[in-house]
Amino acid sequence: MLIKPSSIILSFLLMINFSISEASPTLPKTEEPKNILIMFSMDQGLVAYKMILESIKNVLRDEYAEPHKLYVEYFDLGKFPDSSYQKYLFKQYNNKYKNAKIDLLISVGPALIPLLEKYAESYIKNIPTISLDLKDPFDENKKYSLNSRTKEILLNIDAGTNFELAFNLFPDYSTIYIISGSAGVDKFFHKITLNAALEYEKSKKIVDLADLSMEELLKRANQIPAKSIIFITTFAMDGNGVTYNTPEAIRLITEKTSAPVFVLLDTPFEEGALGGYVSSMENFGTVAAKSAIRILNGENPQIVQVDEPKLNQYMFDWRELKRFNLLNSNSIPPNSILLYEETDFIGTYKWIIGAGILFIILQSLLIINLIKTNKKQKVLTAQLIQSENRYRELVREDRLMHMGVLTASLAHEINQPLAAILSNAQAAVRYLDSDKNTRDIFREILGDIIEDDKRAAGVINSVRGMLKQEKRDKEIIELDTIFKEVINIFNSEASDRNISIDTKFKNESIFILGDRIQLQQVILNLLINAANELDSLPEGTRVILIKTEVLNKFVIVSVNDSGPGIKEEEKHKLFDPFFTTRKDGLGIGLAVCRSIIEDHGGKIWAQNNKDIGATFSFQLKIINNALR
Amino acid sequence: MPYVKSLIFIIDDDNSVRKSLARLLQSADYEVETYSSAEEYLEREYFQGIGCILLDVNLTGMSGLKLQEVLLNRFPQHLPIIFITGKGNVPMSVSAVKKGAVNFLLKPFEDKQLLDALDEAIKLCVDTKKESDERLRLKLLMDKLTPREFEIFRYILTGMLNKQIAAELKIAESTVKIHRGNIMQKLGINSAAEMVRISERLGISFPEKIR
Numbered sequence: 001m002l003i004k005p006s007s008i009i010l011s012f013l014l015m016i017n018f019s020i021s022e023a024s025p026t027l028p029k030t031e032e033p034k035n036i037l038i039m040f041s042m043d044q045g046l047v048a049y050k051m052i053l054e055s056i057k058n059v060l061r062d063e064y065a066e067p068h069k070l071y072v073e074y075f076d077l078g079k080f081p082d083s084s085y086q087k088y089l090f091k092q093y094n095n096k097y098k099n100a101k102i103d104l105l106i107s108v109g110p111a112l113i114p115l116l117e118k119y120a121e122s123y124i125k126n127i128p129t130i131s132l133d134l135k136d137p138f139d140e141n142k143k144y145s146l147n148s149r150t151k152e153i154l155l156n157i158d159a160g161t162n163f164e165l166a167f168n169l170f171p172d173y174s175t176i177y178i179i180s181g182s183a184g185v186d187k188f189f190h191k192i193t194l195n196a197a198l199e200y201e202k203s204k205k206i207v208d209l210a211d212l213s214m215e216e217l218l219k220r221a222n223q224i225p226a227k228s229i230i231f232i233t234t235f236a237m238d239g240n241g242v243t244y245n246t247p248e249a250i251r252l253i254t255e256k257t258s259a260p261v262f263v264l265l266d267t268p269f270e271e272g273a274l275g276g277y278v279s280s281m282e283n284f285g286t287v288a289a290k291s292a293i294r295i296l297n298g299e300n301p302q303i304v305q306v307d308e309p310k311l312n313q314y315m316f317d318w319r320e321l322k323r324f325n326l327l328n329s330n331s332i333p334p335n336s337i338l339l340y341e342e343t344d345f346i347g348t349y350k351w352i353i354g355a356g357i358l359f360i361i362l363q364s365l366l367i368i369n370l371i372k373t374n375k376k377q378k379v380l381t382a383q384l385i386q387s388e389n390r391y392r393e394l395v396r397e398d399r400l401m402h403m404g405v406l407t408a409s410l411a412h413e414i415n416q417p418l419a420a421i422l423s424n425a426q427a428a429v430r431y432l433d434s435d436k437n438t439r440d441i442f443r444e445i446l447g448d449i450i451e452d453d454k455r456a457a458g459v460i461n462s463v464r465g466m467l468k469q470e471k472r473d474k475e476i477i478e479l480d481t482i483f484k485e486v487i488n489i490f491n492s493e494a495s496d497r498n499i500s501i502d503t504k505f506k507n508e509s510i511f512i513l514g515d516r517i518q519l520q521q522v523i524l525n526l527l528i529n530a531a532n533e534l535d536s537l538p539e540g541t542r543v544i545l546i547k548t549e550v551l552n553k554f555v556i557v558s559v560n561d562s563g564p565g566i567k568e569e570e571k572h573k574l575f576d577p578f579f580t581t582r583k584d585g586l587g588i589g590l591a592v593c594r595s596i597i598e599d600h601g602g603k604i605w606a607q608n609n610k611d612i613g614a615t616f617s618f619q620l621k622i623i624n625n626a627l628r
Numbered sequence: 629m630p631y632v633k634s635l636i637f638i639i640d641d642d643n644s645v646r647k648s649l650a651r652l653l654q655s656a657d658y659e660v661e662t663y664s665s666a667e668e669y670l671e672r673e674y675f676q677g678i679g680c681i682l683l684d685v686n687l688t689g690m691s692g693l694k695l696q697e698v699l700l701n702r703f704p705q706h707l708p709i710i711f712i713t714g715k716g717n718v719p720m721s722v723s724a725v726k727k728g729a730v731n732f733l734l735k736p737f738e739d740k741q742l743l744d745a746l747d748e749a750i751k752l753c754v755d756t757k758k759e760s761d762e763r764l765r766l767k768l769l770m771d772k773l774t775p776r777e778f779e780i781f782r783y784i785l786t787g788m789l790n791k792q793i794a795a796e797l798k799i800a801e802s803t804v805k806i807h808r809g810n811i812m813q814k815l816g817i818n819s820a821a822e823m824v825r826i827s828e829r830l831g832i833s834f835p836e837k838i839r
Contacts, residue, residue, distance in 0.1 A: 412713075416642045421648070422648075423649050448644060
């Protein structure tokens with residue numbers, strides 16, 4: 001592809017242009033954090049408030065990516081209903097949040113909205129607001145909105161549904177106990193509950209245990225007869241003005257009685273209550289936070305609608321249901337939330353658990369198996385690598401060993417002509433100094449020198465060919481010539497080791513089709529092997545006999561040594577790679593021999609001699625005269 | 629120049645080496661015979677004159693070292709051997725020299741190296757020859773002694789007086805005296821000291837009893 005210079009310049013200019021426009025300064029948007037002020041009307045210790053706040057924080061953290069700050073205030077109006085205190089408080093808060101630039105107010109009731117309206121400064125009360133409050137069924141005119149930008153989230157305490165649920169679950173229970181604290185909130189819940197209970201006035205006996213001291217209450221609780229249902233509303237304070245919180249009160253009461261305890265809020269579930277149709281403080285907070293996010297993102301607070309999660313829901317302590325043998329009751333509404341299911345987890349989910357356990361066992365077995373296989377694999381791989389490395393090493397060693405023999409023979413083979421050349425040349429010099437007529441002698445000498453020089457070159461060429469191990473075409477070879485060269489090569493080695501080599505060849509010329517170098521390698525290997533067998537013998541008894549025999553259309557070449565022979569147990573693995581009886585042995589010589597001979601369509605074998613030693617033989621097909 | 633024309637035997641299976649060596653030695657006025665194998669050399673009639681063998685170690689068939697062994701067994705006084713090899717090593721040369729080789733030359737070698745080695749070998753050959761000739765002469769003289777004279781000869785070697793020898797052999801002192809005179813005459817010597825020298829040459833020991 002050709003790029004025109006002009007297009008390069010153009011794109012270059014475009015780049016410059018682009019980077020200039022990018023570099024031009026634009027003021028970064030200074031994102032100031034959104035400030036959210038949460039005001040709780042009651043005291044910090046209320047479990048419901050804790051749950052609401054926790055829930056708001058969680059949702060904001062998870063779902064609101066913008067930077068934001070949360071300010072939280074508790075008015076404790078329940079204990080301090082005095083208006084001068086309220087006035088004083090608001091003075092402080094007004095002052096405190098004067099410069100805080102609050103973006104959103106979350107007011108958590110009850111009874112906070114009127115106070116805000118009355119005392120709060122505009123930077124608190126004239127901003128988007130979320131009003132969390134309890135819907136008061138007894139006050140039609142109750143105000144829940146602070147301003148025109150208020151989102152109301154109202155909790156409808158539904159005691160009636162709770163009674164309905166209770167009587168569905170315990171149809172034959174005839175007595176209702178209603179327990180409440182004495183705080184303002186408690187009274188509110190008590191009023192709602194009692195009001196709902198009155199619906200059952202005719203069919204059930206209603207016992208109201210409100211406004212008692214804790215001591216008295218627990219005494220009464222202890223005497224609650226069987227087949228009674230207890231409703232605990234809220235319990236912020238007992239009749240003596242001692243502060244409690246609802247879960248704490250429920251715990252104390254359920255310790256004294258075994259009757260089923262129904263509650264109105266999701267706060268006290270760990271304390272022995274059975275459950276009920278409850279208002280979820282957690283969900284209250286969640287809905288508030290979700291609304292808050294949308295309002296902060298610019299939605300109109302009055303239109304913002306968050307339906308999920310539901311503020312009221314059926315919720316049970318699974319352990320309590322079990323205690324009353326209600327786990328499979330049809331009266332448990334669908335979509336109920338069951339808590340603390342762990343005790344009889346196995347029974348309920350036995351199939352799943354069984355399957356799970358089976359799965360785990362199978363998986364474990366699989367894993368164990370895999371680990372084993374892996375280990376084995378590793379070992380095998382290591383062994384394989386090791387043996388591969390060893391094989392390479394051995395091949396190299398084998399070659400080196402051959403190189404040793406070859407080098408010796410090379411030295412010998414080259415030294416011969418060199419020696420001859422030198423002697424001839426020196427003789428010539430001597431003749432020059434004498435008075436004899438030396439012309440003819442010089443001709444002879446120079447002729448011999450030329451011959452010897454050629455011979456030396458020939459030796460180097462043949463050795464080079466042998467080392468190269470090239471793939472060569474098979475040719476018709478006279479067997480004798482192969483032997484002669486190899487025996488020449490091996491002779492010096494043999495004489496070093498005091499081994500005498502005898503030959504017994506057929507007089508007739510035998511021709512075979514093969515690779516000269518490869519066959520020489522086989523014979524050399526067999527000779528080296530035989531020589532190794534002889535090392536342990538005394539000098540003078542070390543004999544190798546090479547002979548050829550003709551059998552039908554085959555020639556059998558045998559290398560016979562006078563060594564200790566082959567052990568019975570080694571016979572079948574002699575030609576296996578890496579099998580060796582020698583400490584420094586390589587174990588591939590014979591394997592190489594076998595592969596070469598088999599490649600020539602022949603076979604190779606070994607056997608012990610009748611008297612001493614062993615004979616290694618190979619058989620090749622003879623090429624008859626007509627073919628030549 | 630050797631005072632007797634020496635004969636050098638070249639035994640090497642390599643044709644060109646053999647030929648070139650022969651040519652070199654001829655240029656130095658040596659008589660040369662060449663053989664291509666140990667076996668071929670062994671077929672030759674045993675040479676008793678002055679000479680030397682130039683022997684290749686790595687012969688096909690019987691090796692040079694083997695030939696040395698065979699020669700040593702067959703003819704203890706055989707010609708000195710100079711080994712030549714294209715590929716020598718220490719153990720090989722040590723073994724060869726132990727068995728009496730005079731030299732061990734590594735091919736290719738300088739003519740001076742070879743000719744010096746030959747000179748040395750021939751000198752050794754001549755000395756050996758001389759020595760063995762002398763011993764042969766003495767042996768022939770000793771053979772002239774009667775058994776009694778030989779016995780008394782051995783007693784004289786011990787340094788015993790005629791009287792003591794007579795007592796030992798339970799014969800008269802005068803008889804011993806006569807025997808001693810005959811011995812001196814037969815061996816052509818004048819003193820007991822010369823008798824000792826002869827005994828050393830021929831390896832004649834003291835009589836059994838005295839030892």
